[in-house]
Amino acid sequence: MRRTFTALVLAFSVVGCSISRQQEAEMGRDYAIQINQQLPIVQDAEVNRYINLLGDSIARLTSAPDHNWTFFIVDSPEVNAFAVPGGYVYVNRGLIARTDRMDELAGVLGHEIGHVVERHSVEQMEKAQRAELGIGLACVLTGACGSQAAGTLINVAGTAVFAKFSREAELEADDVGFDNVVRAGISPQGIATMFQKLLEERRTRPSAVEGWFATHPLEEDRLVRIQARIAQIPAAQLSRLARDSQNYQTFRRRLNSLPPSPAPRR
């Protein structure tokens, strides 16, 4: 009886409300704690200070400046980046190693910040919860699965955070990411050159970038779209946007000089 009651409350709380800002913040913090326990995170204070300064300079000018924006470097040679709700952004060391200039990393951060600001993971979770509601409701009516229903919902939410985004979500993150970097006074040209590098590497060494392509469907048309937007910016304005900095080069050199990344856990 008690178990049925738990499932009932859960089912109604899912019907009744979407994920609030408060829940998003708490959930994101919990995910970040788990991720930081499971992935090797670069602990060097100087490189962490720099990536947080760069990330904050972009994030604080978005419509969600109050998130607990925190930027981490995952100590992996493979190319990848992802973000979890609440403002926790992760970039692989292997991606940073492939950048030549500040605006290329800024473009990746702007895109990931865009996913968070537009709540793409949160929306996927809400959708997944609605899909799971049928199961939850069946449990309530039959009393068959008891507290297992709660477990199912939590698993579904966890899966949704790391699921591949839809093409629409990627395009939106591209657009929002573009605006994010320009607003911060950084050139969007780095988004295009980074896309070019990733597409080129997919042709030559696909295994190193498969993680990125698994979660960020990227085709040539996304590059064309970004190039078209860059072409709309007046040349005088474009030339005033920052492409690189001494601090970025110092950051990149220091990151490259750290001991090699640990072997990936399989």
Ligand SMILES: [Zn+2]
């Ligand atoms: Zn993306």
